[in-house]
Amino acid sequence: MNMLNTKGLRFPIDVILVCIRWYVTYPLSYRHLEEIMQERGVSVDHSSINRWAIRFLPLIEKISRKHKRPVGTSWRMDETYIKVKGAWKYLYRAVDKEGKTIDFLLTAKRDMAAAKRFFDKAIAAHGTPEKVAMDKSGANKAAIDAVNVGWQMPIIVRQVKYLNNIVEQDHRAIKRITRPMLNFKSFGSARNILAGIEVMHMIRKGQIAIGGMNTMSFADQFYALAGQIR
Known part of the structure; x- marks a missing residue:
């Protein structure tokens, strides 16, 4: 989980990846995540989670394309x-x-x-x-x-x-995941976050292949993709 460039970020990468994975996996808003993290002793503002999602999710989606299984015709x-x-x-x-x-x-x-x-x-x-x-x-x-x-x-x-x-x-x-998001604030942020939602959806459908992924949980598959980013 330590391959991403976290320069300028004051939170450890495992916190960042947990937040953005939850955001694209479950029907949660940023404020929901802020509350959930607070319960776990991590004080992070919802706007920070938004910035992390916009920054890192398209990178993870780009990596996922290199490991995507073939599709039908x-x-x-x-x-x-x-x-x-x-x-x-x-x-x-x-x-x-x-x-x-x-x-x-x-x-x-x-x-x-x-x-x-x-x-x-x-x-x-x-x-x-x-x-x-x-x-x-x-x-x-x-x-x-x-x-x-x-x-x-x-x-x-x-x-x-x-x-x-x-x-x-x-x-x-x-749509189940985007519904609690209510309304994207910009076209760029919508594009980046949808990329992350699609990646997690493909992971759930068994479409990503990295060594050992067959024995990994969905969460660990997401983190394995993030770990491929340089």
């Missing part, structure tokens, strides 16, 4: 809503047919350009899927059409609602 893609500064933003997400997380992207708009950015990101990280199931969104279909331009083996699109039940159900795990 049949994707289910959908977007859900996240409130940022009182306005709805859009979290694009996809899972494979087994429910494993493929990728995610927070965007300010819900349109063809945003959907294509999501597909470009997911394909760059995981390769081209054979087929993608989605809802009847014209913007999402247009994004896949744009991706398919010039390809000899285009991605098959299936706009059948029941096929997307698995990704819609998967959204609930993310």
